[in-house]
Amino acid sequence: MERHAYDVVVVGAGGAGLRAAIAAHDAGARTAVVCKSLLGKAHTVMAEGGIAAAMGNRWPEDNWEVHFRDTMRGGKMLNNWRMAQLHAQEAPERVMELEDWGALFDRTEDGLISQRDFGGHKYARLAHVGDRTGLEMIRTLQQRVVQLGIDVFMECTVTDLLLAGDRADLAGDRAESRSIAGAFGYWRETGRFILFEAPSVILATGGIGKSFKVTSNSWEYTGDGHALALRAGASLINMEFVQFHPTGMVWPPSVKGLLVTESVRGDGGILKNSEGRRFMFDYIPDFFRAETADTEEEADRWYDDKKNNRRPPELLPRDEVARAINSEIKAGRGSPHGGIYLDIASRRDPEFIRKRLPSMYHQFKELADVDITAEPMEIGPTCHYVMGGVEVDPDTELSGVTGLYAVGECSGGMHGSNRLGGNSLSDLLVFGRRAGEAAASYAAGQGSRPVVDEADVKAAERSALAPFDVEGGENPYTIQQDLQQTMNDLVGIIRTASELEESLTAIEGLKKRARSMVVEGHRQYNPGWHLALDLRNMLLVSEAIARAALAREESRGGHTRDDYPKPDPDWGTKNLVVRLDDTGSGVTLTEQPLPVMPDELKSYFEE
Structure with missing residues (x-):
């Protein structure tokens, strides 16, 4: 089996992953990027409208305080206020940084970076390149990664995160006693396994849209980062909020x-x-x-x-x-x-x-x-987008598992119950940089590297190859089709308790069917096998969405309940947190109070 040792491994090569890799490299860490697709093919290219940043090029009155207020109001005040604050304050500098690296923005009549209007923003603040902003952003960051000589492993899928430390319990509070030791995956072309040994892993895997029948998302968006984090012991937040x-x-x-x-x-x-x-x-x-x-x-x-x-x-x-x-x-x-x-x-x-x-x-x-x-x-x-994701520290993007970070769409908290257009690209830049620096700092501070347990490596191999051992099982494409129909019909834009309960029953049935999935042929060039592995993630994350949607008995942001059509002030004071259950195959929910916003920030909403 192929093995590599790095200080920081970034899983995902979209805007968040590339910006995190650049930051980790610049901080002195030996860094690698691992991506399911080809470099430059990330879904970030679909974010076409612009990068939200209060630069004031069109409206001098615009500033970070107004951007912060717009973001919080757009998220119906469920956002992590500290993330929204950092995002609004640092976005302009991240845009200027992109321009320094060669991004070619449209210009105003005065030669400044042009900014356009977008939904939910009081002022025109989206820095743009026609309607191809995400493509220009990926081009610029990709060029920077290549220029810096950062290692990139393309068409390589990570299936498991490997942990060091106490192996006592596989659920509950295990994250407190275990830390990241590496990541296990395989080459999509050959099916051969690959192991990355690293004390820091940054998840930047994007969203969950391929669990739905009608989606703008590309094929990579199968909830990999969400599920990898759950199985490693991290928690997810705001999973009921899916943006259509x-x-x-x-x-x-x-x-x-x-x-x-x-x-x-x-x-x-x-x-x-x-x-x-x-x-x-x-x-x-x-x-x-x-x-x-x-x-x-x-x-x-x-x-x-x-x-x-x-x-x-x-x-x-x-x-x-x-x-x-x-x-x-x-x-x-x-x-x-x-x-x-x-x-x-x-x-x-x-x-x-x-x-x-x-x-x-x-x-x-x-x-x-x-x-x-x-x-x-x-x-x-x-x-289009899931507001929910891995629960992280707002300043460092560290999850509940030591050495595991999450950024971009697979992280949660920044957007609350609804994301404003344009905030996604600035989110990737602001928190990608912060995660890269934090991950590099943590890796540099380790006196000795965590050791990968060879028993965990063998278990990851067996798990990945399990679909080949089944005889007379079900085709993974049939299960995916049924999952997409279930999510589309029962967990879509308008929800009710009876339909959500029906969806959870259906997902349990799909999970049972998935245990007997079978793939034909061998490991080389086998898309059926790739889907079989992705489905494990899709089913786990779909259950998290449906269970959280059933629990939140109100309508807010990207979550609309036909049986509870209005916002509930009580639900506006708390988030739902999802963790892996004791069986390791399902999820549990807990309620968690919102972080308390400082009085000086509360004053922006008094009008």
Whole structure:
């Protein structure tokens, strides 16, 4: 078996993983990046609209305090306040750093980095590169990683985290007595095993979207980091909050769920139902009434001069817009293919659209034969982002397991119950850097390296090869299809207790079926085997989402209960924490009070 020794191993090569690797390397740690796909193919490229940072290039009044307030209000105050504070304070510097490394941002008339409007942000604060910002960010960070000579292991999947220390108990408080010793995985091409020995591991594996039938997420998003952390003894937080992006493609079926960037609405696009009516004015919550335009004329003036700064309702936070679209579709006012219409053609001239939204223009032209400069797009909500993830220390991103860090979408706390558009990319940069520095510092402070137990290595090998030992079992693709249908139908954008209970029963049945999964052939080039291993993670994380959604008896952010349609003040004071249960195959829930915000930060919400 192939073996490597590093100080810091980063699992995932998206924006968070690459920024963490750069920071760890710059701090003097011998660093490696391990990714399921090819370098440069991370899902970060799908974050097209921009990087949220209060740079004040469009609105000098903008500052970190306003960005902090917008983030907390967007998350319905369930955010970890310290993470939201650090994010708002440090995002501008991280954007300037990207530019120093070669990122080519669009410019204002004065030559500054251009910033565009996005949902939930009071001011235009998204630094952008057309509608391909995530791609430019990955290109820049990838180039930096290569320039620094950081080792990258591409098309390599991590299946287990290996621990050193007391082996007494596999659940409960084991994290307090055990620390990271390394990571075990395999090469996707050959199936050969690989072991990384390291005192620090940073999880940057992204989200969970492939558990849902309609999603904007790429194939890698199978909840690997969430499940790896759970099995190592860490806890997850906010798992009930899944963001359904308001605008995904609905036609043709081959691209259903593919993301339509919020930039379309930020640059003037409006939402219409099948009757041709601009319906979002009917869905403005009281919480945002003072900052949202009440009439079409007022909204149009905002796009033209923005002097009154009362945003169009299309730029409400994503959870509000997604619920409004869902309501219109359920009321029978949807488009022929089950969505609604997003119209920028009647609002902006073709040259403006092609310049500001080149990716969207080509995406619809090539995949749907729709010219967005001349006709509206058919769009609908798509599973896009999970606010929940590994519970971490806000300053260092350290989980409950010594030596294990988590950043990006697989970490939790920063976004509360709903993420604002654009905050994802700045989240990756801010906390990627912090995690890399903290992981390198911890590794440097170890007098002796933790030792990998060879019995754990053999157990990881047996677990990975188990699907080959089954005879007459079930195809993993059938189980995945049933899981996606279950999550789509019973744990989707609108939830009820009976359906959530039904989903948990279904997931238990799927877990039982998964124990007898069988894969044909051998370990080389075997996608069925890859899926069989991914399914273990998907089923565990899906149970965490459904169980937390059943427990939270209110509607807040990305969690909407039809049987509890309003927010509950009591639920607004606590988070739900998920841990592995005593069997090691399921999860348990506990309630945890929110961290207490300092009085000086509370003052930003008094108005």
